Amino acid sequence: MSWPRCRTSLYFSGTNLALPARVKFESWCAVAGVLLLGMALIPSRLKGWPLTTSTIYLGIGMLFGPLLAGKISLSPFQNGELLERLTEIAVLISLFTAGLKLRSPLSEGKWKIPLRLAFISMTITVFLIAIAGVFGLGLPIGAAILLGGILSPTDPVLASDVQVEHSGDDDRLRFSLTGEAGFNDGTAFPFVMLGLGVLGLHDLGGLGWKWFAVDVAWSIVGGIGSGALWGYLVAKRVIHLRARRSEAVGTDDFLALGLIAISYGVALWLHTYGFLAVFAAGLALRHTEREVSEKSAENHAPSDATGAESAPISETMKVPEDDAGVQDLRDKIATHPDSAASFMAREMLHFNESLERIAELGLVVILGGMLSRATWSVQALWLAPLIFLVIRPISTWAGLLGAPKMSGARPYISWFGIRGIGSLYYLFYATQHGLSQELARTLTALVFSVVALSIVAHGISVTPLMKIYNRQTQKREELKT
Structure with missing residues (x-):
């Protein structure tokens, strides 16, 4: 990949994103500044409104896209490689963030719900979308399976409003949706490969043995295993360096990016699914932190002999009054044996959440800007409601048969199947990977349209529905007490 020293053109592996000379660099800085400032100010204004930031970003893109059509050439057909990389990076950041949010022990029964949703429900979703593709859209079987694989995963980037809010959030609905989005952005890959294989663009092996052995079994297990190993090793090493030697302090942003990159790169070298590896790396790091923190907490338990309890670190440090004191306090917390692990995980999570918001802004605005007659499908007006109102409820109901009770969360899970950056x-x-031009245009129009409709439909409904859900949850808690 080469980046020419030129303000007016951006080349990405043969892909030309042309910015004519008449569009000055300072103008682009001003536009970017307005978007970023809006990103900082809009969320506080939207509290209580039936809107999400993604809905606003989509509207901004649709509003300004036609105005900039003659000034910037960005096409899903001509710039597909660039867009693939941008969406890939956004999904990786979001998957790692999702992994860091899920702190509950893997032995807890509530993990059964996201696993069922990510494997059973998603498989059913692919099958039902494929049927709709064959009989409703007239697609070849391979293209219909491919469409099912593309539109089946729920999105970790745009679903932050219904995901776990912090590591201590044990709400069943939020936990299930976060875990589902983390897993199924990787488990959708076998179906994408199956669709490409049926179209003759990927080797499935005789009777599909290679697809099952490599694309399903090895790629899933290997991806999760390699990512979990890297997450565990990095967490243990950094915690040791900080707590024992006071080293590697203040590098949490580099740790986050480095762990994402190495777990993803190694997974691809091993011909496994990098998305699952990155999610597993975040999970492993967070669970290693939890184990270390719990062992440290045991040291503060009252002694059987004396009843004495050692003071936690928060009670032994005074709040400083100047910037230097604040930084010194942060360094002490980062290197104290009782807090080094939790501080590391918390700082990495905060950094990744910031990256996630920037990725959401950029990509949803780009999506809105590319929506036009060439990337809009009238058939999506019936396909999207079919997916949201029929296929999603059926697949979640079937996937959760026999699962533990969820205290009224199932209807909300049936609705909050947000499609977004992962599908893109x-x-x-x-x-x-070799789709014909005609099929590529058909699928692009369908996917762009369904994702845009999902952003609007789920964006409008998430605030009022979550208010209702929170009230119902609060009433149930009051009845228990």
Whole structure:
């Protein structure tokens, strides 16, 4: 990849994103500044409104896209490789963030719900969308399966409003949706490969043995295993360096990016699914932190002999009054044996959440800007409601048969199947692997339209529905007490 020293053109592996000379660099800085400032100010204004930031970003893109059409050439067909990489990076950041949020022990029964949703429900979703593709859209079987694989995963980037809010959030609904989005952005890959294989663009092996052995079994297990190993090793090493030697302090942003990159790169070298590896790396790091923190907490338990309890670190440090004192306090917390692990995980999570918001802003605005007659499908007006109102409820109901009770969360899980950046990534991945121009345009129009409709429909409904859910949850808690 080469980056020419030129303000007016951006080249990405043969892809030309042209910015004419008449569009000055300072103008682009001003536009970016307005978007970023709006990103900082809009969320506080939206509290209580039936809107999400993604809905606003989509509207901004749709509003300004036609105005900039003559000034910037960005096409899902001509710039597919660039868009594939941008969406890929956004999904990786979001998957690692999702992993860091899920602190509950893997032995807890509530993990059964996201696993069922990510494996059973998603498989059913692919099958039902494929049926709709064959009989409703007239697609070849391979293209219909591919469409099912592209549109089946729920999105970790745009679903932050219904995900776990912090590591201590044990709400069943939020936990299930976060875990589902983390897993199924990787478990959708076998179906994308199956669709490409049926179209003759990927080797499935005789009777599909290679697809099952490599694309399903090895790629899933290997991806999760390699990512978990890297997350565990990095967490243990950094905690040791900080707590024992006071080293590697203040590098949490580099740790986050480095762990994402190495777990993803190694997974791809091993021909496994990098998305699952990155999610597993975040999970492993967080669970290693939890184990270390719990062992440290045991040291503060009253002694059987004396009843004495050692003071936690928060009670032994005074709040400083100047910047230097604040930094010194942060360094002490980062290196104290009782807090080094939790501080590391918390700082990495905060950094990743910031990256996630920037990625959401950029990609949803780009999506809105690319929506036009060439990337809009009238058929999505019936396909999207079919997915949201029929296929999603059926697949979640079937996937959760026999699962533990969820205290009224199931209807909300049936609705909050948000499609977004993950689907865009799989679309661009497929278009870069030999799809015919006609099929690529058909799938692009369908996927763009369904994702845009999902952003609007779920964005409008998330605030009022979550208010209702929170009230119901509060009433149940009051009845228990």
